[in-house]
Amino acid sequence: MPHHCNAVDAAAKGIKPPPPPQHQQQLLMVRRVAASGKLLSAASSHLLFRATLLATLSLVFLFTLHYPSLLSHSFHLSSSPSSISSNTLPASRSSSHRILLGSSPSWSDVLRSATPTRRRDGGAGISVLVTGAAGFVGAHCSLALRARGDGVVGLDNFNAYYSPSLKRARASLLASRGVAVIDGDINDGALLSRLLDAAPFTHVLHLAAQAGVRHALRDPQAYVASNVAGLVSVLEAAARRPHQPAVVWASSSSVYGLNDKSPFSEDHRTDRPASLYAATKKAGEAIAHAYNHIYGLSITGLRFFTVYGPWGRPDMAYFAFARSIVAGEPITLFRGARRDFTYIDDVVRGCLGALDTAGESTGGGVRGGKKRGVAPLRIYNLGNTSPVDVARMVGILEKLLGRKANKRVVTMPSNGDVPFTHANVSRAARDFGYRPTTSLDAGLRHFVEWFVDYYKIDLAKIAKPTKRKSMAMSTASS
Ligand SMILES: NC(=O)c1ccc[n+]([C@@H]2O[C@H](COP(=O)([O-])OP(=O)(O)OC[C@H]3O[C@@H](n4cnc5c(N)ncnc54)[C@H](O)[C@@H]3O)[C@@H](O)[C@H]2O)c1
Numbered sequence: 489m490p491h492h493c494n495a496v497d498a499a500a501k502g503i504k505p506p507p508p509p510q511h512q513q514q515l516l517m518v519r520r521v522a523a524s525g526k527l528l529s530a531a532s533s534h535l536l537f538r539a540t541l542l543a544t545l546s547l548v549f550l551f552t553l554h555y556p557s558l559l560s561h562s563f564h565l566s567s568s569p570s571s572i573s574s575n576t577l578p579a580s581r582s583s584s585h586r587i588l589l590g591s592s593p594s595w596s597d598v599l600r601s602a603t604p605t606r607r608r609d610g611g612a613g614i615s616v617l618v619t620g621a622a623g624f625v626g627a628h629c630s631l632a633l634r635a636r637g638d639g640v641v642g643l644d645n646f647n648a649y650y651s652p653s654l655k656r657a658r659a660s661l662l663a664s665r666g667v668a669v670i671d672g673d674i675n676d677g678a679l680l681s682r683l684l685d686a687a688p689f690t691h692v693l694h695l696a697a698q699a700g701v702r703h704a705l706r707d708p709q710a711y712v713a714s715n716v717a718g719l720v721s722v723l724e725a726a727a728r729r730p731h732q733p734a735v736v737w738a739s740s741s742s743v744y745g746l747n748d749k750s751p752f753s754e755d756h757r758t759d760r761p762a763s764l765y766a767a768t769k770k771a772g773e774a775i776a777h778a779y780n781h782i783y784g785l786s787i788t789g790l791r792f793f794t795v796y797g798p799w800g801r802p803d804m805a806y807f808a809f810a811r812s813i814v815a816g817e818p819i820t821l822f823r824g825a826r827r828d829f830t831y832i833d834d835v836v837r838g839c840l841g842a843l844d845t846a847g848e849s850t851g852g853g854v855r856g857g858k859k860r861g862v863a864p865l866r867i868y869n870l871g872n873t874s875p876v877d878v879a880r881m882v883g884i885l886e887k888l889l890g891r892k893a894n895k896r897v898v899t900m901p902s903n904g905d906v907p908f909t910h911a912n913v914s915r916a917a918r919d920f921g922y923r924p925t926t927s928l929d930a931g932l933r934h935f936v937e938w939f940v941d942y943y944k945i946d947l948a949k950i951a952k953p954t955k956r957k958s959m960a961m962s963t964a965s966s
């Protein structure tokens with residue numbers, strides 16, 4: 489997606505996400521304790537010692553409240569991370585750091601989270617292991633599954649590709665709705681096996697990945713580690729179970745690469761990727777074919793088209809542009825770029841539809857003398873079917889934020905982005921009634937509502953008349 493990295497970084501510095509509420513509370517209480525300590529010591533020097541003791545004890549108490557995992561033996565599923573993930577993921581953390589963050593759910597939390605709470609059509613709900621659950625799409629899918637009564641357990645390594653505190657905030661939201669998110673890596677095969685053995689998962693929704701097309705120029709190995717090795721790790725774990733779960737995973741519209749037939753249909757060429765990201769997703773589709781063929785795994789690949797919305801990804805253009813507009817920083821657009829922007833709620837409906845129609849894994853090879861049916865291998869576009877000029881997307885943001893963007897329009901470099909995307913979704917419509925319903929105007933309005941609330945932005949304050957500037961800009965961008 490077209491945006492200028494420096495502008496994004498600058499914008500990122502301009503706006504700091506608010507600390508999570510529990511931290512605020514804790515800080516407030518710590519301040520109160522400190523204040524009461526001061527008062528006491530001023531009243532009498534004899535009380536100084538007691539006050540200090542009181543303050544210390546209070547702090548210890550607050551600390552143990554906040555980080556119970558330091559004292560109690562909360563369940564730790566994690567075995568040591570594989571060499572791949574610890575070598576190449578920039579954000580993988582030492583185990584001591586992991587304990588300090590203290591968000592590992594207990595084993596009973598995990599089991600409760602995995603258990604469906606509803607009975608659909610007299611039968612049991614499904615139980616889904618969601619990888620990348622602290623991510624944008626994963627968080628939304630987890631909430632939607634839980635809301636309709638399915639069992640959901642999340643897995644995420646909370647890496648620092650973008651703000652881990654945003655990922656933690658999503659995970660807190662999930663926890664408040666009864667979804668446990670385990671802090672772990674998909675390359676940790678032992679962890680995956682233990683999870684799949686311990687809880688009765690019927691499905692794996694595999695969304696964990698290294699996303700973003702231009703970051704691959706800086707850290708190519710992260711893409712190999714999560715999108716290739718990590719996918720193999722997930723499929724291995726699923727294939728080896730006596731009761732194999734059905735797997736639904738995120739591929740990407742980027743596999744169409746330099747395809748110039750429009751709209752993009754699932755049977756179009758996907759052998760000309762324009763980025764390493766696209767190449768790893770294409771590799772994933774080939775790997776999925778092999779695991780379906782050998783092990784009889786039910787596998788569904790979903791090619792998402794530029795998903796956006798509340799709780800979105802700060803590295804994506806619409807989000808980075810919103811930050812830059814608010815911070816008064818310049819943004820860089822690629823001339824003529826068009827995207828089939830797809831609202832998150834539409835994508836979530838598509839993911840749930842794919843899960844509900846996945847069909848069972850059959851196990852591989854020959855069982856008891858005869859082959860047991862053929863497991864499904866499916867691929868679907870999940871897009872919006874109406875591409876929009878990126879410049880028009882910026883126009884909508886300007887209107888919603890009440891402030892003009894400082895735009896630079898440049899020719900698209902050939903370092904990952906493709907000129908346009910446009911989904912044909914008739915296959916998903918046929919098989920699970922997928923029908924995107926959200927316009928970019930409506931979807932961006934929902935995004936901006938969340939954005940100003942989350943970052944505590946006062947739109948009235950940032951709105952200012954920039955007539956002279958905007959005239960200069962329209963000349964520059966024409
Ligand atoms: N958002 C889009 O527009 C879009 C478009 C096409 C495809 N996709 C794909 O959809 C999926 C979800 O995307 P998203 O936008 O929610 O991205 P995201 O980055 O917000 O979510 C991915 C999550 O996976 C986690 N993760 C990454 N590597 C991991 C690892 N090795 N082990 C455990 N967790 C790991 C990250 O911490 C992150 O929270 C990804 O597979 C992505 O490639 C997204």
Ligand SMILES: *[C@@H]1O[C@H](CO)[C@@H](O)[C@H](O)[C@H]1NC(C)=O
Nearest residue numbers: 750751753754912913914915
């Ligand atoms: C969309 O894809 C379907 C197959 O799923 C195909 O029959 C149809 O012709 C495609 N539509 C367009 C406009 O290309």
